[in-house]
Amino acid sequence: MPRQLALIICILLILYLFWIDRKKIEGVSHAIWIPFIWMAIAGSRMVSHWLNLGPPVISADSYLEGSPVDRAVFSILVLGGIIILVRRRLNWSELFKKNAWIWLFFVFGLISILWSDYPFVSFKRWFKAVGNLIMALIILTEERPYVALGVILRRFAFLLLPLSVLFIRYYPDLGRAYSKMGNVMYTGVAGQKNGLGNICLISGIYFSWHLLLSRSKVNASGKQLHYSVYLLILPMIVWLFYMANSATSLACMIVAGVLFIAARLPSAALKPLRIMTIFLGCIILFGILELFFDVKNTVIGMLGRQQDLTSRVPMWEELIHMVKDPLVGFGFESFWLGDRRILMQERWKDIIQAHNGYLQMYLDLGYIGLFFLGTCVLSGLRKVSRDLLIDYPVAMLRFCFIVVVSFYNYTEATFFGVSCMWVIFLLGTIDISVTIFPPSHPVTK
Numbered sequence: 001m002p003r004q005l006a007l008i009i010c011i012l013l014i015l016y017l018f019w020i021d022r023k024k025i026e027g028v029s030h031a032i033w034i035p036f037i038w039m040a041i042a043g044s045r046m047v048s049h050w051l052n053l054g055p056p057v058i059s060a061d062s063y064l065e066g067s068p069v070d071r072a073v074f075s076i077l078v079l080g081g082i083i084i085l086v087r088r089r090l091n092w093s094e095l096f097k098k099n100a101w102i103w104l105f106f107v108f109g110l111i112s113i114l115w116s117d118y119p120f121v122s123f124k125r126w127f128k129a130v131g132n133l134i135m136a137l138i139i140l141t142e143e144r145p146y147v148a149l150g151v152i153l154r155r156f157a158f159l160l161l162p163l164s165v166l167f168i169r170y171y172p173d174l175g176r177a178y179s180k181m182g183n184v185m186y187t188g189v190a191g192q193k194n195g196l197g198n199i200c201l202i203s204g205i206y207f208s209w210h211l212l213l214s215r216s217k218v219n220a221s222g223k224q225l226h227y228s229v230y231l232l233i234l235p236m237i238v239w240l241f242y243m244a245n246s247a248t249s250l251a252c253m254i255v256a257g258v259l260f261i262a263a264r265l266p267s268a269a270l271k272p273l274r275i276m277t278i279f280l281g282c283i284i285l286f287g288i289l290e291l292f293f294d295v296k297n298t299v300i301g302m303l304g305r306q307q308d309l310t311s312r313v314p315m316w317e318e319l320i321h322m323v324k325d326p327l328v329g330f331g332f333e334s335f336w337l338g339d340r341r342i343l344m345q346e347r348w349k350d351i352i353q354a355h356n357g358y359l360q361m362y363l364d365l366g367y368i369g370l371f372f373l374g375t376c377v378l379s380g381l382r383k384v385s386r387d388l389l390i391d392y393p394v395a396m397l398r399f400c401f402i403v404v405v406s407f408y409n410y411t412e413a414t415f416f417g418v419s420c421m422w423v424i425f426l427l428g429t430i431d432i433s434v435t436i437f438p439p440s441h442p443v444t445k
Helices: 003-020 030-043 047-051 060-065 068-087 092-098 100-115 119-140 145-170 193-214 227-244 247-264 274-293 295-302 312-321 338-347 357-387 392-408 420-429
Strands: 176-178 184-186
Touching: 003 145, 003 227, 030 068, 030 119, 030 145, 030 193, 030 420, 047 068, 068 119, 092 100, 100 119, 100 357, 119 145, 119 420, 145 193, 145 227, 184 193, 193 227, 193 247, 193 392, 193 420, 227 247, 247 274, 247 392, 274 357, 274 392, 312 338, 312 357, 357 392, 357 420, 392 420
Parallel strands: none
Antiparallel strands: 176 184
């Protein structure tokens, strides 16, 4: 098929998907376009890359400066989000009290700028990281927050999945890249193959949840999806998972699928808290099996990966020994700057992150950062266990977000920068209740 014809078909397909999902849903405002744009950029490529306004980041100086175009775009989105939240006149004291650990994490991140080698760069990165929090709050302060999230995730999939298929099949200069060993990597609209796997994972979580848990519950999903949406989207997710060859995303998708299937079992649905007990039991069982049978390496081998996770383990050991102050780290997102980044790139080509979210947190914010991150996870699980008795499908989606992001960060780092995984983690852990709003105050449209 000629690439021009393929482009036209792709555009028509995207327009059809948006058209079939066009019906306005009560309780969802136009403000959700801001987090949608944020997640669409975070899930694909920076605006400067789309516009091809600058060369690839090569030097340490260019990495420090970043792109003024991207900086302007994210600043506009963050400021727009702040305006929306201010207009909604939230009960901020109640919001802080209900989510104290998350706020303390970001406050400590701001304080850590004081001991960063590059305080201004660290502050700019902290500002963008706070943008993830603002996007999550825009969604959660909608009148029907998880219906609004469904709209965003559907549009996310409707846009990025067809374009990824188009790029891989008909525009290889845009949809493919090459590893340092010369092997072809299929990236789609993302910057690298793990980014494509991330798109598939987020889309797969939403549509599998919608199909298995909330399809018959309009209150949870917002609306019934036309059967053609499943027929078009699900095959694209499967094919792109195969092309991406991202073991981490695939493993996390399997975990999410198992969670949703287990949640459908009568024994779990009739006693919702049992799902937490089952999950905790599985974690304990895995720990015992790992202790006696080294099951972790067996799983890694089944996913087609080396036991050292493609040289990640030796790199992790080297990174740990580079930490000077294990209590507070190098400052917010400051480790991969200056001489440290140059040194690591000389030894491990094209590396700009630790490929482990917990190690990345340790490098930047030390044990204190890890403590705050851990308390955010535990606090989120406690809130989910409470909400399982109130809104089972939504609570299971939040539970899946926390579990998947926690697992995902074992081999990839997503607790930094502009990140879709950061956003969905915050969606899973932040507690928003009717007490956040003043009495009789509607959500601003």
